[in-house]
Amino acid sequence: xxxxxxxxxxxxxxxxxxxxxxxxxxxxxxxxxxxxxxxxxxxxxxxxxx
Numbered sequence: 001x002x003x004x005x006x007x008x009x010x011x012x013x014x015x016x017x018x019x020x021x022x023x024x025x026x027x028x029x030x031x032x033x034x035x036x037x038x039x040x041x042x043x044x045x046x047x048x049x050x
Contacts, residue, residue, distance in 0.1 A: 010017050 008014050008018070
């Protein structure tokens with residue numbers, strides 16, 4: 001358990017490292033989610049026209 005906590009702490013820089021990973025993950029999630037939502041909206045509009 002001590003090894004895991006030491007890894008997560010990363011020599012005192014753990015907060016900065018893990019928050020950077022979190023920001024990148026959030027950005028990648030947004031890069032997937034917003035175009036998907038726009039595509040779903042487009043498909044609904046196309047189905048209404050048919």
